[in-house]
Amino acid sequence: MSVTINIPQFLQPDTDEVKVAKVDGGTVGECLNDLVQQFPQLKPQLFNNKSGKLHGYLDVFVNKKSAHPEGLGRPVANGDELHIINIIVGG
């Protein structure tokens, strides 16, 4: 199964400027783990060191809709498109 992950610009320094990656997985969490396999430097940028959970200020959108509240457990299907978003905003 192939899923596309769009890497936001703020994470591209940890993907050697790769903007789009193809990953395998049946859930958001599995897809992100596959992404980390490809780009190990991403791990601390995505996950809390202690809890292993996605950082609280990040969200993953599946086909332009938030995966919250299922989060990492949200199922994905072949051909789905994921975006990683920083939900902190300024002001």
Add this chain to the structure above:
Amino acid sequence: MAANTGRFLKVNLSTGKTTTESVPEQVATDFVGGRGYGIRYLYDELAPNVDPLGEDNKLLLLNGPLAGAGALASSRWMAVTKSPLTGGYFRSVGGADFGAWLKFTGYEFIIIEGKANKPVYLHITREGCRVEDAAEIWGQDTRVTQEWLTQQHGRNTRCVCIGPGGENLVRYSAIVSGRRTAGRGGTGAVMGSKNLKAVAITATRHLQLFDQAAFAQLAKEQAAVVLNNKGFQNHKEWGTTRTQNVTNALGVYPVQNFRYGQQIGCEKITGEEYRKLRTGKFGCYTCPAKCGMAHVVKTGTYAGASSEGPEYETIWAFTGNTDTTSREATIAADELCDDLGIDTISTGCSISFAYELYEKGILTKKDTDGLELKWGNHEAMVALVKKIARREGIGDLLAEGVARAAAKIGKGSEAYAIHVKGMELPAYEPRGAKTQGFNYATSNIGASHCFGYSGQDIFGAIVPRPSDRFAEEENADLVVYNQDHTAWHETGIICAFAGGWGWVPDIFGKMLVAARGIDQLADEDHLQKVGERIYNLERAFNVREGFGREQDTLPKRMLTEPLHTRKAPGEGQIVRHQDEFLDRYYQLRGWTKEGIPSAKKLKALGLKL
């Protein structure tokens, strides 16, 4: 049943005369309310080229159609006027309870005109409006003023007021309600110029909605969506106190008057560090986020200082600007700005400007009343906050804003005046977040991050599309989208953060219909066109005041000096294609090459000027 378009109160301070009128249904359909009503009436009411601090300027205080009705995060208020800082159209938004209270009186807005011959305040109830003597509170800070008004009129009273900053006509003085401010653009000075210290409202909950039952049901739906939204949950936990963690890492946290994009020692000013000083949370009317994080300083130079903040922009205003990392100083400076009634962003930038002039030898100790304005000196920074609000010594010069101060100082100081249309820049470096930068350049109110916030640049927002933050003219469509989008959101004067919590546009549009009884307001395409109409009418106001392409520019520093980001991405970035950007932006807007809305565009928007 007739549409519920709203009523407004007009008060002439010169004569004491008050009148009440209703908004025509066509205006409600075309402009919805809030910011839409603000520009529609300001454009029609104000003669061209009036002195912003003269008797002929007018000040509008508005709520939105959803205010006070139980919708979450939708009861903010707005001040609309001609700005003494920019000389153009201005809108500034504030929180707390005043928006709801104004609605409880049966009014959607107040138009204040003329000038009182002595200090006064307005006291408004459902029975009417009285002009009262303000001699006892003139000269007092905003906290004392509001306490006095509550003593006079009882606990069901809410106010907006000015502090010494507004009385002293500081060009970036604020209007304050509770501890929330309509900070930017000098709306406080407009009140001060009219000898108007405050507007106090005594009222209890009273609403007039087109369909109360439908609105109540929608409010339940809104709450279910918002409370489950991850962005809301993060905002409830942190407010904006963690934004600097992100912007600093990306090299867009302006330091030393926009010379650097990253602050050394930033680990001392992270959201997590501010949390150690947090003592409570405060929020606006019916908003469960309570994003105002209260902080108290317990020891050291600033022991005893406390503020409902600082939030991101204020943290930056009093750290990056002067290259200090004292959280305690930011809390003290924030408290002073709220008490004295001045804008934290323009205050911080004006101080930063003075520090750079001091470094360059353009200002010396003789000019600074003996203060040593060296980067990192937070005690001088806090001292300058007081001097600005009171127009003491060098504070009198800095109270004019950096553009006017530079014109007075000369000696090449203009190169260090970081502003757009006279208004100082907020906490996003334009060379590292170029969509945001071009939003500043083209904004109707000068350099405001809230007038077309570009979440695509650094936070990875994907609506309407992702962006490359270093791209220039390629992102002109995003600037247009963000500006128009913000304009129609602000017809409801909903919280800028809440707009991203999953209930806009669907539930928002339905709420507008339940409030107004005008079916078109549920149509997103209609709202998008309303946003474009508002933006164009504001632009037309500015064109009437002499604005055009020449004023749509970033500061020279951004166009000529490479950004130094220290260890962050974006080193060496510069804005290279501003002209190409403007050509593309004007084309998308349907404006001439000089930045003037074309007759064809105005006609398409139904604007007869």
